Amino acid sequence: MTVATPRCADTERGAPRPERVVVLALDGVYPFELGMPSRILGAADGRYEVLTCSVDGGPVRTSADFGITVEHGPEALEGADTVVVAAVSPSRVSADLPDAVAAALARIRPGARVVSICTGAFVLAAAGLLDGRRATTHWQVSDAFRRMFPRVDLDPDVLFVEDGRMLTSAGAASGVDICLHLVRQDHGSELANKVARRCVVPPFRDGGQAQYIEQPVPQQGAASTAATRAWALERLAEPLALADLAAHARMSRRTFARRFQDEVGLSPGRWLIQQRVVRARHLLEASDLSVDQIAGQVGFATGASLRQHLHAAIGVSPQTYRRTFQQAR
Structure with a gap:
């Protein structure tokens, strides 16, 4: 993992422009995880512009009993500094990408930072973006992930992993952890802590997924x-x-x-x-x-x-x- 200066170029007035973060919503997306980047990064004093897109610009079916309408199509990915692939229902994951999803991911510019939340790692792995890299996903689907993607070095015991420009996070609320990590990495712990307080979440969770994996009930x-x-x-x-x-x-x-x-x-x-x-x-x-x-x-x-x-x-x-x-x- 390396630390770099913020990637946003200066505007004509000399003030840094917001980092553009584009969240890709796929069919079967979990609404909770889909909203995390906008909620967490949106609390960072205007440092991020968060957009949501689908593979065709059309409505998206969620894992819940409602769909969502997004404002952007896959072309939004071309101008993204950071791309986030939100979690989808495990029933939607496979070792092969639908053509529309593959075409959308191909629009991501070289050098962009790419982040997955929970089962979004399956999407990145199916695209070949995690080959030879260390990654994580929800512990409950780790065995399936290993079978599908043996070329990925999966670590199911951590909350998130950063390997170069690829970042993957574990299940559900670890999306909050990785979004706070982005703020901390880009702008320091002072702003990350401020964002955490605003969102009423811990600024840093110690340990990894092991503390959440099903264990025998401890003795009374x-x-x-x-x-x-x-x-x-x-x-x-x-x-x-x-x-x-x-x-x-x-x-x-x-x-x-x-x-x-x-x-x-x-x-x-x-x-x-x-x-x-x-x-x-x-x-x-x-x-x-x-x-x-x-x-x-x-x-x-x-x-x-x-x-x-x-x-x-x-x-x-x-x-x-x-x-x-x-x-x-």
């Missing part, structure tokens, strides 16, 4: 790790070890690690690194602290450790990341 009275996660977030600067977390949760290390993995979808160590990187990114965007100072505040032993973990997470150095978002502001 089984303790959760949620309180310990909240406790740890207030102490990221401290050298927290598994023993510290388990002691706070009043569990053995083995029990805590197993329950944490079941609830969050990550090991405690990986989750701590993830949270420290998130906090570091915010400080890089919103403060003038040095890399070493930020490393100390988020719990990395050295600036070199912060550089290593940030590069592993998003593919850039702290200096590059800070320069990108300070310029964006």
